[in-house]
Structure formats: structure tokens, C-alpha cells
Amino acid sequence: MGALLKEWVFTTDHKRVGILYLIGSIAAFLVAGLMAMLMRLEQSTVGLNIATSPDDYNVWLYFHGAAMILGFLIPGLTGFFANFLIPLQIGARDVAFPRLNSFSVWLFWAGIVVALLTFVIPDKPDVMWTGYPPYSVKTLGNTAFYVFTVHLIGFSSILASINFIVTIIYMRAPGMGWNQMNMFVWCTFGAFIIQLVFVPVLAAAVTMLLFDKYLGTNFFNPAQGGDVLLYQNLFWFYSHPAVYVIFLPAVGILFDVIAAMGKNRVFNYKAAVYGGVFGIVLITGEVWVHHLYVAGMPDWLRIGQMVTTLLISVPVGLLVISLWGSLYRAAITFNTAMMYAAACLFLLLVGGLTGIPLAMTVLTVNLSETAFVHAHFHFVMALFAAFAMFAGVYFWFPKMTGRLADGPLATITFWMNLIGVNITFWPLFIIGFRGMPRRYYDYAMFPEFQPYHQVATVGALITGTAMALMVINWIWAAAKGKKAENGNPWRAKSLEWTHADCPAGPGNFPGPDPKLDADWTPYNYAK
Amino acid sequence: MANHSASHAGGAHAHHWEISTYPAIVAVGVLFLVPMAFSAWFVYHSLLLTVLFAGIGTPLVLWGVSGWIGEGMSHKALLPGVAVAGLPVFIISEVFIFLSIFASYWMMRLMADVWPPEGTPAMPFGLPIFMTVVLVTSSVTIHIAEEKQEKGDLAGFRSMLMLTIALGLVFLACTIYEYSHLLGIGFVPGTNAFSTVFYSLTGFHASHVLVGAAVFVAVLIPAFSGKTNLTFTKCAGIYWHFVDLVWFFVVSQVYFW
Ligand SMILES: [Cu+2]
Numbered sequence: 001m002g003a004l005l006k007e008w009v010f011t012t013d014h015k016r017v018g019i020l021y022l023i024g025s026i027a028a029f030l031v032a033g034l035m036a037m038l039m040r041l042e043q044s045t046v047g048l049n050i051a052t053s054p055d056d057y058n059v060w061l062y063f064h065g066a067a068m069i070l071g072f073l074i075p076g077l078t079g080f081f082a083n084f085l086i087p088l089q090i091g092a093r094d095v096a097f098p099r100l101n102s103f104s105v106w107l108f109w110a111g112i113v114v115a116l117l118t119f120v121i122p123d124k125p126d127v128m129w130t131g132y133p134p135y136s137v138k139t140l141g142n143t144a145f146y147v148f149t150v151h152l153i154g155f156s157s158i159l160a161s162i163n164f165i166v167t168i169i170y171m172r173a174p175g176m177g178w179n180q181m182n183m184f185v186w187c188t189f190g191a192f193i194i195q196l197v198f199v200p201v202l203a204a205a206v207t208m209l210l211f212d213k214y215l216g217t218n219f220f221n222p223a224q225g226g227d228v229l230l231y232q233n234l235f236w237f238y239s240h241p242a243v244y245v246i247f248l249p250a251v252g253i254l255f256d257v258i259a260a261m262g263k264n265r266v267f268n269y270k271a272a273v274y275g276g277v278f279g280i281v282l283i284t285g286e287v288w289v290h291h292l293y294v295a296g297m298p299d300w301l302r303i304g305q306m307v308t309t310l311l312i313s314v315p316v317g318l319l320v321i322s323l324w325g326s327l328y329r330a331a332i333t334f335n336t337a338m339m340y341a342a343a344c345l346f347l348l349l350v351g352g353l354t355g356i357p358l359a360m361t362v363l364t365v366n367l368s369e370t371a372f373v374h375a376h377f378h379f380v381m382a383l384f385a386a387f388a389m390f391a392g393v394y395f396w397f398p399k400m401t402g403r404l405a406d407g408p409l410a411t412i413t414f415w416m417n418l419i420g421v422n423i424t425f426w427p428l429f430i431i432g433f434r435g436m437p438r439r440y441y442d443y444a445m446f447p448e449f450q451p452y453h454q455v456a457t458v459g460a461l462i463t464g465t466a467m468a469l470m471v472i473n474w475i476w477a478a479a480k481g482k483k484a485e486n487g488n489p490w491r492a493k494s495l496e497w498t499h500a501d502c503p504a505g506p507g508n509f510p511g512p513d514p515k516l517d518a519d520w521t522p523y524n525y526a527k
Numbered sequence: 528m529a530n531h532s533a534s535h536a537g538g539a540h541a542h543h544w545e546i547s548t549y550p551a552i553v554a555v556g557v558l559f560l561v562p563m564a565f566s567a568w569f570v571y572h573s574l575l576l577t578v579l580f581a582g583i584g585t586p587l588v589l590w591g592v593s594g595w596i597g598e599g600m601s602h603k604a605l606l607p608g609v610a611v612a613g614l615p616v617f618i619i620s621e622v623f624i625f626l627s628i629f630a631s632y633w634m635m636r637l638m639a640d641v642w643p644p645e646g647t648p649a650m651p652f653g654l655p656i657f658m659t660v661v662l663v664t665s666s667v668t669i670h671i672a673e674e675k676q677e678k679g680d681l682a683g684f685r686s687m688l689m690l691t692i693a694l695g696l697v698f699l700a701c702t703i704y705e706y707s708h709l710l711g712i713g714f715v716p717g718t719n720a721f722s723t724v725f726y727s728l729t730g731f732h733a734s735h736v737l738v739g740a741a742v743f744v745a746v747l748i749p750a751f752s753g754k755t756n757l758t759f760t761k762c763a764g765i766y767w768h769f770v771d772l773v774w775f776f777v778v779s780q781v782y783f784w
Contacts, residue, residue: 009551011545012547012550013545016544096604096605096606096609096613098545098547098605099547099549099598100550102547103554106550106551106555109554110555110557110562123570144565144566144569144570145562145566148566151562152557152562158620162613162616162617162620163613166609169612170612171606196620200623200624200627201624201626203624204624211716211723211727214565215717217716217717218717218719218722219723224719224723225635225644225719225721226723227631227638230631234630506542506543507542
């Protein structure tokens with residue numbers, strides 16, 4: 001037992017590092033999900049319900065946002081999935097820097113620890129996940145813990161970016177050309193480029209916050225010549241691209257799941273890679289000002305940013321077309337992974353289409369800071385990205401554990417999840433459109449919205465129950481689930497299925513190093 | 528698990544789960560040393576907790592880092608020399624940290640009615656030029672050191688490395704001298720917008736000089752017992768050239784604009 005624990009804690013193997021990321025991100029997900037339940041219960045009727053003061057609500061809001069984005073979505077996708085899959089899919093025996101990889105995952109865990117300490121320290125952080133000054137500088141809450149959570153997890157993801165960019169460039173199996181890589185590898189490569197460039201800016205922004213609050217500097221202090229909007233610019237310069245750090249690997253998972261479960265090629269592979277992934281990487285740094293539309297700016301800037309924001313839907317659209325096109329003439333097997341993937345296509349459609357009015361300056365001036373925005377980005381980020389992760393977990397579960405997680409409980413929780421989230425977020429679109437502000441603990445001025453809030457709360461409770469059952473199912477399946485009969489239960493064509501065992505062992509490939517023919521592709525189902 | 532012998536290419540063909548204790552130790556050390564100790568001091572104003580956390584964190588970080596370097600010097604990488612490709616990628620992210628501070632500076636300065644803001648003393652002229660000369664020279668000396676190591680001239684390598692470290696320390700001494708002078712006349716980080724930028728830019732850069740010098744020391748110590756690793760030296764050198772290059776931007780923006 002002690003030896004086993006040592007082998008896990010100090011592991012430098014990319015698959016085990018990946019699973020450590022997975023455990024940490026599921027922990028963050030469950031606690032942050034609990035916060036969501038508390039907030040929905042708080043809003044079920046007008047007035048204070050379960051919170052003892054509005055401050056409680058702010059702390060829940062802080063933890064929910066920070067932990068879901070920094071602790072669950074980003075580490076789940078670029079930590080767990082990237083770690084577990086990239087070396088397997090490119091035919092490498094590990095990453096370029098295995099010890100750095102172990103360091104990354106423990107820095108991430110350190111960030112999780114700092115975030116969880118929120119619940120035991122006095123003066124809990126209460127600055128949302130955005131940490132806007134002047135409130136974050138003036139609050140009595142511990143803004144330092146917010147800053148350090150960002151630092152630890154941010155530094156961890158910069159190191160991961162370096163590791164994987166180098167790994168993908170230099171460690172592909174002999175014969176694997178750029179156009180023969182899995183879509184997941186391409187999409188994640190794009191996400192890592194974005195992280196490498198933009199996370200440092202976030203780290204700098206929150207460091208300035210830390211200095212302003214605790215060392216008395218003047219970055220965001222207008223009284224001494226600082227600029228309070230500077231923070232919002234730096235923050236969103238990172239945080240808009242962060243959407244694509246989440247979106248791209250999620251899309252990558254969907255490509256691999258859909259192609260394998262449909263036994264089909266990826267439609268328009270080159271357009272998706274060179275137009276979609278690289279289009280996003282190129283444009284993503286030029287749209288952040290759309291988060292500041294209502295903060296005051298000249299019209300020419302607003303209109304310019306509207307154009308770039310709408311422009312980025314072109315590469316996103318290329319990826320979506322490829323996803324749908326990969327279903328054309330596919331022989332689909334609806335296992336749990338494929339059901340989640342199919343649900344993602346719907347969720348992305350809703351999330352994407354409701355983003356268009358928000359890009360339009362004339363509409364967003366009215367919709368900004370309403371529950372409409374809240375519902376929109378939950379469809380894109382929370383639901384789409386999380387469902388894609390669930391698709392991936394079910395799909396690669398045999399590769400991790402040697403067992404299948406599919407079964408009645410997986411199917412039931414899938415339908416509860418899908419129905420629950422739609423019950424939760426559609427009412428928020430409606431009341432958001434009619435003026436319900438987001439982030440408020442109470443809505444005494446809008447008592448007529450109470451029924452909508454109640455419906456949303458019921459939906460959240462269904463979802464919460466389903467998510468908890470789903471995680472229990474995973475834990476049960478990892479120990480007792482049906483054994484995968486061979487290394488390739490889905491009869492897929494990419495390297496992690498054709499060349500590695502279930503579960504994949506040390507050094508990844510029991511045979512000799514993979515070498516690939518010129519006409520090999522991970523999606524060669526026609527032959 | 529039959530034909531393992533078919534491939535020896537990378538030399539790191541694992542039959543067992545690879546482990547390393549040091550990265551996790553460093554991470555735990557960082558957790559105590561940075562978030563915990565900082566918060567104990569600045570947020571909760573507790574000397575006892577600060578000393579406790581720093582006392583746990585510091586030895587863990589030192590132990591972990593030195594062990595990690597030792598492993599890095601002796602273990603063979605899956606892809607030998609790959610660190611030389613990784614370091615420039617790391618530098619890209621560093622560039623963006625510096626750019627954030629520069630962008631903040633430009634935004635504040637270009638929005639201001641008067642510049643420099645009230646309370647800014649005259650900046651020195653000769654000192655920054657001297658510091659520039661010192662840093663450029665050290666870039667040359669580390670380059671020579673690398674060449675000596677490649678030729679196998681260990682003694683020459685060590686002396687050029689020591690010269691580089693000395694030049695780095697001279698640079699840091701200049702920074703300390705200037706800071707103590709400016710702080711003495713009341714120009715502190717909180718004085719105005721320029722003081723905030725001044726200390727952030729020069730301080731962040733100086734921290735890079737310090738890290739670079741520390742890395743050179745880590746290269747130097749094993750070199751006395753004849754142990755060298757060219758990849759390690761090259762990485763340290765690339766980093767040092769970057770620190771040198773950034774200084775041109777810092778010095779031109781802070782002192783001569
Ligand atoms: Cu955005």
C-alpha cells in the first residue's frame with residue numbers, strides 16, 4: 001500500500017499524472033457544483049433563504065466561478081485529457097519533460113488546496129472569479145488567496161503548455177506527419193499556444209492586484225495616476241482566450257469520439273485544423289474588449305471589437321461544420337460517450353447562437369450583466385465543455401482502468417443531466433432578456449421572476465443529483481465495472497487503441513515503438 | 528508484453544512506473560513559502576505563522592530544487608537535449624509577463640495629463656549606462672564559457688562562468704544601491720504611478736538576474752568536481768541572453784524616455 005501510494009504521488013508517468021489531474025478536477029467540480037446548488041436554493045424565493053448574509057452568497061459565487069474554471073474545466077481538459085492522451089495518440093512513450101509534468105500537477109493541487117482553504121480561513125475571498133478592482137483592493141476579504149490560486153494553477157498550466165508544445169513538435173512517432181495527427185492533438189496544441197501567451201498576462205494582472213492591495217502600489221488607483229480599467233483589459237485579454245483554452249480541447253474530444261463511434265473520417269480535416277484551430281489562435285487575442293462594452297469606450301473601438309468578435313465565429317463555424325459533417329454517412333453506435341457527444345452538438349448550437357446578440361453592441365448594452373449572459377456562457381462553457389469531458393471520460397475509461405463505465409446508471413444519469421441543465425438555463429434566458437440582473441443574491445425588485453427561479457432550481461437539483469451519481473458510477477466502474485475484452489473495445493483506429501493495452505501500462509506500448517505508414521491516419525475507417 | 532528488446536532507441540523504455548520525489552516536494556514547498564507565508568504576514572499579520580510557514584517552505588524548496596537538478600544532470604532524457612527546445616518556449620511566456628507591465632506603463636503614461644507625475648526625482652544617467660555595459664559583457668562571457676565547455680576546457684569554463692556570476696552580482700549591487708538611494712529620498716513604490724511602474728519593471732527584471740545568477744551557481748558547483756551538462760549550461764545561457772535583451776527595453780523605457 002505504501003509502495004503503491006509512493007508510485008502514484010511521485011509518478012512522472014503522463015497517464016498517472018493525468019489521472020491525478022482528473023481526481024483533483026473532479027474534487028473541484030463537486031465542491032463548486034455544491035456551491036451552485038446553494039446559490040440556486042438561495043434564489044428559489046425572494047429574500048434571504050439559506051444564506052445568513054449576502055456575503056455568504058458572494059463567497060459561494062467566488063468559489064463556484066473560480067473552481068469551475070480554474071480548478072475543473074481548464075485542468076480537466078488541458079491537464080487530464082492532454083496528459084493522458086497526447087503521448088498515446090502521437091506514439092510517444094512519455095512527454096518531453098516528465099518531472100516538470102509531475103511538478104505541474106502538484107502545483108495545480110496546491111492551487112486546489114488554497115482554493116479549498118476558502119472555507120476555513122477568516123475573511124474569505126469574495127471577489128468572484130474576476131477579481132475586479134476597486135472592490136477586490138478595498139474588500140476585507142482575503143484577495144491574496146484568489147491571487148495565489150490563479151498563480152499556482154496558472155504557473156502549472158504554463159509549464160504544461162511548454163511540455164506539450166515541445167512534445168507534440170518533437171516526439172511524434174516516425175511517419176506521423178502533421179496531417180496525420182488526431183484532431184484532439186491539434187485542438188489541444190492550439191489551446192496550449194493560447195495558454196502559453198495569455199496566462200502570463202493574467203498572472204501579471206493579479207500580481208498587480210496583490211501589490212496594490214498589500215504593498216500600496218498604484219496600478220489601479222486613479223487617485224495616484226493608475227487606471228482602474230487597466231485590470232479589466234489585462235484580465236479579459238487572458239480570459240476571453242481562456243474560453244478557447246476550454247473550447248478547443250472539448251471540440252477535440254468530440255472529433256475523436258464521433259469519428260470512432262461513427263466509424264467515419266473527420267469531415268474537412270484540413271479546413272478544421274488550419275482554418276478552425278489556427279483561425280481561433282490568431283483572432284482570439286483581438287476580441288477581449290467586448291467584455292468592456294459597458295465600461296465606457298469610444299464608438300469606433302466598440303464597432304471594431306464587434307467585427308472581430310463576429311469574425312471569430314468563422315473559425316468556430318468551420319469546426320462545427322466539420323463536427324456535423326463527420327456524422328454524415330456515419331455508422332453510429334450510441335454508447336454513453338456518443339450520447340454525450342451528440343448532446344454537445346445541441347448545447348453548442350444554443351450557446352453559440354445566443355452569443356451572437358451579445359456580440360452586437362446595440363443589443364449587449366441592454367443584455368450585459370443580465371441572466372441572459374449567465375445562461376449563454378453556461379451553455380458554452382459549463383454545459384458544452386463539461387459534457388464533452390464526460391463524453392471523453394466514458395470513451396477513454398477502458399484505457400484508464402481496463403473497464404467500461406457504460407451501463408444503466410450511466411444512461412440514466414446522462415438523461416437526467418441533459419434534461420436538468422435545460423430546465424435550469426432556459427428560464428434564465430427568458431428572465432435575463434426581461435431584465436433579471438446576474439450575480440445578485442436577491443431579486444426583491446422583480447418578484448414576478450420567482451416562478452422562473454424555482455423552475456431553474458428544480459433543474460439544478462436534478463442535475464446535481466445526476467452528477468453525483470455519475471461520479472459514483474465512475475468510481476464503482478473503475479473497481480468493479482465490466483472488463484474491456486481487449487485493448488480496443490470501440491474498434492477505433494488511432495494509436496492509443498491499436499498499440500496500447502487496456503489499461504495502458506508503463507512506457508505505453510508493449511510492442512516496439514510505433515512506426516506509421518504514409519497513408520496511415522487515425523480516422524482511416526474506409527479501408 | 529513480449530518483444531521489448533525490439534526497441535532501445537530512446538534508452539528509456541520503461542518496464543516499471545517511473546517516479547521522482549523532487550517535483551512534488553518543490554510544489555509543497557512553494558505552497559507554504561508563497562501563498563501561506565505571504566498571507567500570514569500581509570493578510571493576517573501573524574509573525575509566528577509567517578515564520579512557521581516560511582520555515583517549512585524554504586527547506587522543502589531548496590531540498591527539492593537541488594535534488595531535481597542532481598537528477599536532471601545525471602538522468603538521460605527520453606529525447607536528449609530537448610530542454611534547449613523547451614526553454615525558448617518558456618521565454619515566450621516570460622515575454623508576455625514583461626509586455627503586460629510595459630502595456631500598463633504605456634496606458635498610464637499616455638493617459639496622464641502631466642508626466643512624470645508629482646514626486647518623481649530626476650533619474651540617474653550614468654548608472655543605467657554602466658549597468659547596461661555590465662550586463663552586455665556578461666552575455667559575452669557566458670557565451671565564451673559555453674564554447675570552452677564544448678571544447679572540453681573545464682578550467683576555462685569555470686573561470687568564465689565565475690566571471691559571469693560576478694558581473695551579475697555587480698548589476699544587482701547597482702540595483703540595490705539605486706533602490707536604497709531612491710527609497711531614502713522618499714520615492715517608494717506607492718509614491719505615484721511612475722514609482723509603481725519603476726519598481727515593478729526594474730524589480731521584476733532584477734529578480735530574473737538573481738535567478739539567472741543562482742542557476743549559474745547551480746551549474747558551477749558540480750563543475751568543480753568535474754560534472755558538467757552541456758544542455759543545462761546552454762539553457763542557462765539562453766535565459767541569460769534573454770534577461771540581457773529585456774534590459775534594453777527596461778532601460779530605454781524607464782530611464783531614457
Ligand atoms: Cu469574450
